Amino acid sequence: MGTFIQLVVDGLSTGSIYGALALAIVLVSQATGLINFAQGGMAVLSAYVAWWFTTLGLPLILAILLAVLVSFVMGALIERYLMRRFERGDPDTAVVVTIGLLTLITGVCGWLWTYNNRQFASLFSLDTVQVLGASISVRSIGTIVVIVAMMLLLQAMFVGTKLGLALRAVAINPQSASFSGLPVGRLLMVGWGMAAVLGAVAGALVAPQLSLTPGMMDTALVYALAAVILGGLTSPIGVVVAAWLIGVLENLAAAYLPFIGYDLKVAVPFILIFVVLIVRPQGLFGRKVVVRV
Template identity: 75%
Template sequence: MGTLIQLVVDGLAMGSVYGAIALAIVLVNQSTGMINFAQGGMAVLSAYLAFTFLGLGLPLIVAILLSVAASFLIGALIERFLMRRFMGGAEDTQVVVTVGLLTLLTGICGWLWSYNNLQFPSLFPSSAFTFLGAAISWRSFGTFLVIAGIMVLLQLLFRQTKLGLALRAVADNRQSASFAGLPVGRLLMVGWGLAAALGAVAGALVAPRLSLTPGMLDTTLVYALAAVILGGITSPVGVVVAAWLIGVLENLAAVYVPIIGHDLKIAVPFILLFVVLLLRPQGLFGRKTVVRV
């Protein structure tokens, strides 16, 4: 029983890492209507900015807050001077642009800070406590609580605030939102800025666990995209629950399913994804899209 609980706890901790990036992807989609494949690269850049602020002698929390503010500005500028040039074009073109942006950001991070592993300090103590026979690190527990809190805040943002409703209106139909008097351009900048700021938080949470490198979130981004599709891209709660589910199931399969083991556990989320899409194409928590013809 102790082993089972430990596997579940470790899975929830790793799933929180996936959920951090998945939430940023959902935020961009709910604000702009597109998928941002560069979200991982933006989070890495934010982590390097925080690392640079730390090098100036600033406290960790101050360095992270400054990186969040800087990331908001960078995200807004990327939307204004890059993504807006492709507004109104084919969606495939926008997706390709974000993939290119991911490559560019990774290269910039490697050029400025090198490709060596850097140690990023954690907001939480490295010690652990015992619960039902399982050792739970304060770092994993803190990450879990932060992601759960952000999940709730995003759900409230999109469902209960005027800003969230305006962002969703722009994502659904920019032309209609413009006719209704909404400042579409500024709202798109805010959407990208908020997603970049959330990516900064994700980067600060992930970097101590994975070590800071330009490609530290490459694999995590794949898992995050799986969580987005599995949970439903319209639901912040859904993608986080899906990320936790992926983390737990891959841990359990690695230990209790001999044919999978640790070498093939990466296939678990995609098997789960295949089954869910067959039964519920909109995802576990997503809503069906109705198109009027």
């Protein structure tokens, strides 16, 4: 039982990191209708900015808060001066631009801070607590709590605030939203800025568990995209639950299914995607899109 609980909690902690990136992808999608493949690179850049502030002698929490502020500005500027040129055109072109942006940001991080591993301090204690024979780290618990808070806040924003409703209106039909008096350009900048903030939180959570490198979020981005497909692009809660499901099932399959093991556990989310897309194409928590002709 202790081993099982350990695997589940570790899976929830890892899945929470995937969930943070997935929430950022959902936020951009809800605001612009696009999938942002550069989200992982933006998270890495934010983590490097936070690390750089700590090298100047700033406390960790202040460094992360400043990095979050920088991330918001960065996301808003990327939307205003780069993505806006493609948002009204072919969606496939915009997606390719985000992939190019991912490559660019990763290269810039390597150029500025090299590709050497950097140590990033953890927000949470490395102590452990005993639960039914399992040693659960305080960092795992803290990571899960942070993601739950982010998930609930984002869901509440989309459902119960004017900002959330305005972002959704802009994503669905920007022209109609503009005719209704909504500041479409400003809302798009806010959406990208908030997504960058979520990415910054993800970077601050994953950097202490891995060494800080320009490519540290590459694998997490793949899992985050899997969580988006499983959970549904319209549901912040759904993508986090899907990310947790991926993290937990991946750990359990590696431990209890010998033919999968730790070498093939990466296949678990893709098997889940295959099954879900057959049974429920819109995702576990997504809504069907009805098109009137």
